[in-house]
Amino acid sequence: MKHDLGGSASHSSRARRHPPYNGLCRPGSAPLRLPSAPTVHVLLIAAAAVLWSLALGAQQPIDGPTYTNGNTLVRPVNYREWVFLGSGLGLTYDQSANNTTFTNVFVNPAAYRGFMNTGKWPDKSVFVLEFRASATEAPPNTTGRYQTRLVGVEAEVKDARFPDGWAFYNFRGADSAPPLAGQDVASCIECHTKSTAVERTFVQFYPTLLEVARAKGTVKPGF
Numbered sequence: 001m002k003h004d005l006g007g008s009a010s011h012s013s014r015a016r017r018h019p020p021y022n023g024l025c026r027p028g029s030a031p032l033r034l035p036s037a038p039t040v041h042v043l044l045i046a047a048a049a050v051l052w053s054l055a056l057g058a059q060q061p062i063d064g065p066t067y068t069n070g071n072t073l074v075r076p077v078n079y080r081e082w083v084f085l086g087s088g089l090g091l092t093y094d095q096s097a098n099n100t101t102f103t104n105v106f107v108n109p110a111a112y113r114g115f116m117n118t119g120k121w122p123d124k125s126v127f128v129l130e131f132r133a134s135a136t137e138a139p140p141n142t143t144g145r146y147q148t149r150l151v152g153v154e155a156e157v158k159d160a161r162f163p164d165g166w167a168f169y170n171f172r173g174a175d176s177a178p179p180l181a182g183q184d185v186a187s188c189i190e191c192h193t194k195s196t197a198v199e200r201t202f203v204q205f206y207p208t209l210l211e212v213a214r215a216k217g218t219v220k221p222g223f
Helices: 009-017 037-059 111-119 181-195 207-216
Strands: 072-074 083-089 102-107 126-135 146-158 166-170
Touching: 102 111, 111 126, 111 207, 166 181
Parallel strands: none
Antiparallel strands: 083 102, 102 126, 126 146, 146 166
């Protein structure tokens, strides 16, 4: 059945010559060319990849030092996910101190990769020194010691922003700390200059790294 919509033959003819405005271009202008289906597909994939990359980057831990107010170092909250270099029991500068404290040393992954390639620590290396108390009375243990509560966190940073390229920090329970200065850092500098196997770090206490340093020829004489 034919339905008369009120249009005449002449009107229909004009409609065929001039299609009604479809919203994609103005009457009389060139029609808008939309991307083809394959092109749209590629663009969607690219956009999804960018969003995924941004989301993944947001989840990745910060690698390297983060400062506030100039040189105040923010304590890395994820340092225990960094590369573990070694642990010691009773290592201390103070001979009168309790010799049952454990020390654990962690370094940011980028610094570790740099050292493995060259035998030297790259700029922006961050070493976190963790102090933990120890205990011995826990079955089935009879004579050994194991780590318990956290008692302190310190850090050493290799960064060209400092006059001699290195800085030392003691967080003292805070989330950030300024670099040690004056007499507080004098003993650190002296010991980390005279008694360290590679640059200002105690690589002699990290057996696997000591092998790398020896192979790369970066170990100080006497080690």
